[in-house]
Amino acid sequence: MSKHLFVVIFLLVATNCFAQKPNELEKDSARVKQDSIRKIEFIRKLGNGYLPFKYFNLDLRYLIKFNQYEGFRTGLGGITNNKFSEKYRLNGYAVYGFKDKRYKYSVGGGFRINEKSNTWINLSYTDDLQETGSSSFLTDKRFFTFFEPRLLNIDLFHRHITKSISVEHKISKHLLTETQLATSKINPTYNYNFVLDNESFNNFDVSTAKISLQWSPFSIYRYEKDYIVEEKDGYPKFTLQFTQGFKSVFGSDFNFSKLDFRTIYHLQHKNESLTTLGLVAGIADGETPLTHLYHSYPNNIRKETILQRFSVAGLNSFETMYFNEFFSDKFSTLQFKHFFKPFKITEWFKPQLVLISRHAVGTMNSIDRHQGIDFNTLEKLYSESGFEINKLFFGFGLSFAYRYGGYHLPNFEDNIAFKFTFNISL
Incomplete structure (x- = not known):
């Protein structure tokens, strides 16, 4: 029982x-x-570059960086998230450069006036440094690059105190726009004078209006309030930006205009290889100081031997072109990369070979206006080619490039760039 x-x-x-x-x-x-x-x-x-907390997201771009002028640059920055408010946002950062011993900061905020078109009006005040000859697109700030190796070697900066108001607007799912009105006080950190009508400027005021358009007709996006999630990458992509400088507006010293263009194309092959093409062009007209002209993305430091120049290769930079070697008021660059299918040696060791070819051409009118700094122009075709072997060890790899064509240098070693690469994605 x-x-x-x-x-x-x-x-x-x-x-x-x-x-x-x-x-x-x-x-x-x-x-x-x-x-x-x-x-x-x-x-x-x-x-996307943020470490999320309850009411704000920490912006990882400001934690630590390094360049030749500031040395190590470290600080904190962030932006409020949707739990704080879906209609208002605050953003800012504060950093310190250990070599120049200066604080830099920015404070700003925005409010949304239309949810459907995701239209925001933003205000900001910035006291910081900017690389001379750099030209960025307003819409690029809504996209994040985890690591920017070229920043390590930059040494030519100008200080700017900028007040701006901007409007972000989504015209369609594939077309983003941003318009900005700004006034800036510019002070180069190097010996430079801009001579105009027998008057010499070593610091100056600039007032500008900008409109930038980012068109990705073949991409599929999900826009989530303060950043973009690209669910499907589609190519080609196009970016266009127009800048107008106004003389005598809020004390501005110069009248000039700029038009910048960029297109990127990716061709995915059936054998898992990838070919990419990138075309960038810009034209500046009028009374344009060197701070607002163009370099051609150089990334080579001036040292005697190849090993002394050993550093980190950039993502889209000219590895054999020395910093501050060329400036232009009209320029274009063409870059070609072919990524072969990764070599599967083991499950965790899959190095990848990349073939690279880069070309640049440019001109400079009224070169005698720019005094105190020596540089060349790019009337001849600048060319370099090489290869990368990526993902050899924890995202690190090696890069080799050789300079040839119209700007080939007499000393053979000076035409060679040997560096390591760093590629990581989340």
């Missing part, structure tokens, strides 16, 4: 356990799914 009773009790307990198991499995499955969503959300925000 006791044996039968034991069997009945055992069956009841077992039945009850198995009866509860589906619910427990469902709960566990839901919990795992929620945890997975949280992890994906966290990684996605991290990949």
Whole structure:
């Protein structure tokens, strides 16, 4: 009897356990799914350059950087998120350069006036440094690059105190725009004078109006309030920006205009290889100081030997072109890369060979206006070619490039750039 009773009790307990198991499995499955969503959300925000907290997201771009003028540059920055407000946002950063011993900062905010078109009006005040000859697109700030190796070697900066008001607007799913009105006080950190009508300027005021358009007709986007998630990459992509400088507006000293253009094309092959093409062009007309003209993305430091010049290769820079070697008021660059299918040596060791060819051409009118700094122009075709072997060890690889064509240098070693690469994605 006791044996039968034991069997009945055992069956009841077992039945009850198995009866509860589906619910427990469902709960566990839901919990795992929620945890997975949280992890994906966290990684996605991290990949967009933010470390999320409750009411704000820490901007990873300001934690630590290095360049030749500031040395190590470190600080904190961030932007409020949707839990703080879906209609208002605050953003800013504060950093310190250990070599120049100066603080830089920016404070700003914005408010949304239309949810459907994601239209924001933004205000900002910035006291910082900017690389001379650099030209960025307003819409680029809404996209994040995890690592920018070229920044390590930059040494030519100008200080700017800029007040701006801008309007972000999404015309369609594929067309983003941003318009900005700004006034800046410019003070070069190097010996430079801009001579105009027998007057010499070593610091000056500039007032500008900009409009930038980012068109990605073949991409699929999901716009999430303060950043863009690109669900499907489509190419080609096009970016166009027009800048107008106004003399005598808020004390501005110069009247000039600029037109910048960029297109990127990716061709994915069936054998898992990839070919990329990038075309960038710009033209500046009028009374344009060197601070607002163009370099051609140089990334080579002036040292005697190849090993002394060993540094980090950029993502889209000319590795054999020396910093501050060329400036232009009209220029264009063409870059070609072919990524071969990764070599699967082991499950974790998959190096990838990349062939690279880069070309640049440019001109400079009224070169005698720019005094105190020596540079060349790019009337002849500048060319370099080489290769990279990426992902050899924890994202690190090696790069080799050779300079040839119209600006080939007499000393053979001076035409060679040997560096390491760093590629990481989240």
